[in-house]
Amino acid sequence: MTSAPVSQALPAQLAEATAGESALRRFLHGLPGVDPVGLESRAATLATRSIKKASKLAAIDLAISMVDLTTLEGADTPGKVRSLAAKARRPDPDYPDTPPVAAVCVYPDRVADAVAALGPAGVPGGGSIGIASVATAFPSGRAARAVKLADVRSALDAGATEIDMVIDRGAFLAGHYGTVFDEIVDVRRVCDAASTPDGNPVRLKVILEIGELGTYDNVRRASFLALLAGGDFIKTSTGKVSPAATLPVTHLMLQAVRDWYQLTGQRRAVKPAGGIRTTKDAIRYLVAVHEVAGPEWLDPYYFRFGASSLLGDLILQRRTQLEGHYSGPDYVTVD
Amino acid sequence: MAARAARKTVPAKKTFTDFGDYAPAPESAAIGRIQPRYQMYLDGAFVDGGGADLTTVNPGTGEPLATVATAGKGDVDRAVAAARRAYERVWSTMPGAERGKYLFRIARGIAERARELAVVETLDNGKPIKESRDVDVPTASAHFFYHAGWADKLRHAGLGANPTPIGVAGQVIPWNFPLLMAAWKIAPALAAGNTVVIKPAETTPLSILVLAEIIADAGLPEGVVNILPGAGDVGAELVTHPGIDKVAFTGSTAVGKQIQSALAGTGRRLTLELGGKAANIVFDDAPIDQAVEGIVNGIFFNQGHVCCAGSRLLVQESVADEVIDKLEDRVSTLRLGDPMDKNTDIGAINSAEQLARITELSATGDDDGAERWTSPCPVPDRGFYFPPTVFTNVSQSMRIARDEIFGPVLAVQTFRTPDEAVSKANNTPYGLSAGVWTDKGSRILGMAQAVRAGVVWANTFNRFDPTAAFGGYGESGFGREGGRSGLAAYLQPDAKDQF
Numbered sequence: 142m143t144s145a146p147v148s149q150a151l152p153a154q155l156a157e158a159t160a161g162e163s164a165l166r167r168f169l170h171g172l173p174g175v176d177p178v179g180l181e182s183r184a185a186t187l188a189t190r191s192i193k194k195a196s197k198l199a200a201i202d203l204a205i206s207m208v209d210l211t212t213l214e215g216a217d218t219p220g221k222v223r224s225l226a227a228k229a230r231r232p233d234p235d236y237p238d239t240p241p242v243a244a245v246c247v248y249p250d251r252v253a254d255a256v257a258a259l260g261p262a263g264v265p266g267g268g269s270i271g272i273a274s275v276a277t278a279f280p281s282g283r284a285a286r287a288v289k290l291a292d293v294r295s296a297l298d299a300g301a302t303e304i305d306m307v308i309d310r311g312a313f314l315a316g317h318y319g320t321v322f323d324e325i326v327d328v329r330r331v332c333d334a335a336s337t338p339d340g341n342p343v344r345l346k347v348i349l350e351i352g353e354l355g356t357y358d359n360v361r362r363a364s365f366l367a368l369l370a371g372g373d374f375i376k377t378s379t380g381k382v383s384p385a386a387t388l389p390v391t392h393l394m395l396q397a398v399r400d401w402y403q404l405t406g407q408r409r410a411v412k413p414a415g416g417i418r419t420t421k422d423a424i425r426y427l428v429a430v431h432e433v434a435g436p437e438w439l440d441p442y443y444f445r446f447g448a449s450s451l452l453g454d455l456i457l458q459r460r461t462q463l464e465g466h467y468s469g470p471d472y473v474t475v476d
Numbered sequence: 477m478a479a480r481a482a483r484k485t486v487p488a489k490k491t492f493t494d495f496g497d498y499a500p501a502p503e504s505a506a507i508g509r510i511q512p513r514y515q516m517y518l519d520g521a522f523v524d525g526g527g528a529d530l531t532t533v534n535p536g537t538g539e540p541l542a543t544v545a546t547a548g549k550g551d552v553d554r555a556v557a558a559a560r561r562a563y564e565r566v567w568s569t570m571p572g573a574e575r576g577k578y579l580f581r582i583a584r585g586i587a588e589r590a591r592e593l594a595v596v597e598t599l600d601n602g603k604p605i606k607e608s609r610d611v612d613v614p615t616a617s618a619h620f621f622y623h624a625g626w627a628d629k630l631r632h633a634g635l636g637a638n639p640t641p642i643g644v645a646g647q648v649i650p651w652n653f654p655l656l657m658a659a660w661k662i663a664p665a666l667a668a669g670n671t672v673v674i675k676p677a678e679t680t681p682l683s684i685l686v687l688a689e690i691i692a693d694a695g696l697p698e699g700v701v702n703i704l705p706g707a708g709d710v711g712a713e714l715v716t717h718p719g720i721d722k723v724a725f726t727g728s729t730a731v732g733k734q735i736q737s738a739l740a741g742t743g744r745r746l747t748l749e750l751g752g753k754a755a756n757i758v759f760d761d762a763p764i765d766q767a768v769e770g771i772v773n774g775i776f777f778n779q780g781h782v783c784c785a786g787s788r789l790l791v792q793e794s795v796a797d798e799v800i801d802k803l804e805d806r807v808s809t810l811r812l813g814d815p816m817d818k819n820t821d822i823g824a825i826n827s828a829e830q831l832a833r834i835t836e837l838s839a840t841g842d843d844d845g846a847e848r849w850t851s852p853c854p855v856p857d858r859g860f861y862f863p864p865t866v867f868t869n870v871s872q873s874m875r876i877a878r879d880e881i882f883g884p885v886l887a888v889q890t891f892r893t894p895d896e897a898v899s900k901a902n903n904t905p906y907g908l909s910a911g912v913w914t915d916k917g918s919r920i921l922g923m924a925q926a927v928r929a930g931v932v933w934a935n936t937f938n939r940f941d942p943t944a945a946f947g948g949y950g951e952s953g954f955g956r957e958g959g960r961s962g963l964a965a966y967l968q969p970d971a972k973d974q975f
Contacts, residue, residue, distance in 0.1 A: 173762065173764040174763045174915045175766065176763035178936065179766030179769055179936060180765070183766070183769050189610065191498075191501035191819055192495070192498060192499075193501045194499040195494045196494055196497065196499040197499070203495055396765055431495070432809050436496045
């Protein structure tokens with residue numbers, strides 16, 4: 142096993158965990174278990190929070206600014222990406238004060254189209270919207286390591302500022318944690334070697350694909366594995382497997398980044414993706430961010446929504462808040 | 477490999493305090509349709525009593541809420557006589573299926589007026605609207621639904637081929653779950669064919685008087701349920717009344733003892749559900765985050781006004797620091813305040829008297845050398861509030877580890893081995909409930925046998941269901957409520973079955 146690029150920054154107990162396959166296994170299996178009934182009931186209870194008036198409008202704007210506006214279809218064309226980019230930059234043309242989204246998320250071969258539409262991300266005077274790309278043989282991740290790393294490089298070369306990688310679920314479920322760890326570390330290195338136009342490091346999102354992990358215990362282990370290996374984000378899902386993001390699983394991952402912060406002082410991020418379609422859902426997630434991770438995580442740097450249709454409902458509800466009545470989907474742009 | 481470059485440009489930091497503070501989301505008090513004055517419910521009619529009116533206070537504000545007629549001289553006699561008539565002429569001889577129909581109607585009536593009942597309960601009791609809405613009222617309805625189903629199936633209750641009702645039940649209930657305790661008492665009594673005279677607590681008489689309207693609307697024959705508000709003297713007269721065949725009391729151990737000695741030798745049946753000092757036992761292999769939730773739910777649910785509250789945390793020493801850190805972290809996020817706000821987690825203490833008792837008992841923790849931690853949450857400047865409090869470095873000899881505080885105050889102790897956990901958990905005169913947190917199934921079963929408590933929750937706490945028996949050992953009382961064993965308190969085997 143290779144050592145993590147960030148290991149020197151970790152406290153001893155965590156650095157030791159990455160010393161080898163068996164140490165890693167001991168650490169991950171030594172994490173406290175998760176009681177599914179308790180986790181789900183806590184998530185359900187928090188979901189009853191009643192967010193009204195100014196808090197609701199603030200939540201909607203916050204949620205919009207956290208969206209990774211996504212298109213991941215075989216049918217994606219340059220035109221589709223252009224219109225996605227336009228919507229990302231100005232979600233509601235009638236209300237120019239609507240915040241832009243955090244990033245657009247596309248396949249590696251469409252990154253160039255996004256760069257062309259948005260301008261290089263993060264450059265003063267240029268685009269401020271991140272350009273995220275799924276990579277590592279998304280969504281299955283079933284390819285040779287070299288192919289996955291080449292996939293990452295191609296996205297970065299085209300101008301991606303954020304990489305959404307998938308973990309090797311097959312290796313994880315076979316108990317080969319070291320393989321999963323090494324692969325994340327390798328991707329991390331490729332990301333670190335790239336330069337973004339503004340000089341900020343590339344942000345790495347590690348997709349756990351919780352729908353294939355089967356248990357909450359596995360989600361916690363995979364979360365810590367990804368954090369140990371240097372993932373900036375832990376992300377629930379590809380959106381191609383059901384179930385995708387759920388509230389309880391997001392609770393669990395928020396708890397993991399909070400625990401990580403307590404252990405290391407490093408604040409890492411969470412991205413639920415797939416299945417979040419309504420403002421009501423999004424607000425429930427924000428409540429979870431606020432009360433499980435903490436108010437410091439209420440920031441697009443630390444929390445994102447991977448979504449395509451959510452933005453439309455957020456805009457619709459934003460108008461409802463501002464205008465005092467519901468307007469209807471025909472007043473929201475469909476692209 | 478070089479360490480990653482630090483982020484060079486920090487994105488413009490937006491503050492979303494508007495969201496994080498949550499704008500007030502109060503439930504409308506108008507939904508409770510609080511009347512200026514409420515009457516007793518006696519023999520099918522709403523009537524004034526011979527006692528002086530009492531004034532019930534909204535603990536959330538400390539202001540008067542409504543006045544309520546109370547029972548005076550002769551009212552208990554009248555109520556017991558009405559219950560006796562209803563028992564002999566109508567209720568005990570009515571086919572079970574018909575009795576069941578009335579109970580189903582009451583259950584539906586509670587569900588239909590759930591929002592109103594939740595508001596009434598919160599205004600009168602001080603518990604957060606979230607809890608009255610999601611726990612008290614639906615569970616009360618569920619108790620009537622559950623027992624309605626039993627009414628025509630009593631021969632399958634395991635009490636012989638043809639069990640018979642006992643007669644007139646005299647019941648006294650506490651202020652911590654006013655409507656739910658009324659349902660726990662009335663539903664099984666009625667399902668089994670008994671009639672009822674019941675006295676609500678002095679500080680929380682309103683929700684049961686709304687229930688009286690539901691009972692009246694259900695067309696329940698007059699005299700089957702009689703509700704007499706009043707203070708302790710009314711309760712004393714009721715439970716010692718010679719016309720009563722069965723007494724059911726939920727409340728303090730001191731009063732329970734008085735009732736038991738008063739009834740000794742009378743042949744009248746008695747069930748008591750009294751205090752508790754439950755141990756919530758967390759082993760080092762527990763699912764820690766959910767255990768923390770369970771600890772919070774165990775002691776801060778209903779401001780700790782719960783007889784089965786997990787008021788003693790016994791945590792294995794090897795994980796104690798981690799658990800306590802996470803617990804304090806979590807408790808800091810609890811929102812204390814206006815009970816009517818839908819986002820309030822901790823509401824008001826029920827009365828100034830109870831607040832004084834909690835304050836006094838917690839002070840003994842300081843005097844005895846325990847270490848007090850108080851949640852930094854803001855406390856409203858009117859009404860009765862006590863912030864969530866955790867005492868560490870508690871030893872078994874301290875009063876906060878022995879006396880029931882009945883408030884949001886947790887005493888934390890550590891243990892080293894399962895045997896030590898059992899001996900500490902059992903080292904109390906009480907024995908109502910306990911919690912066990914571990915990933916090991918065999919340990920759950922072993923602990924459930926070893927801990928002397930009527931209810932043992934495994935990897936959860938404070939869960940109530942009408943199908944599950946609830947009751948205690950020792951100074952926590954005797955008799956069970958809920959489930960099949962709860963029915964046994966209101967039925968006797970037919971003499972013909974006792975061959």
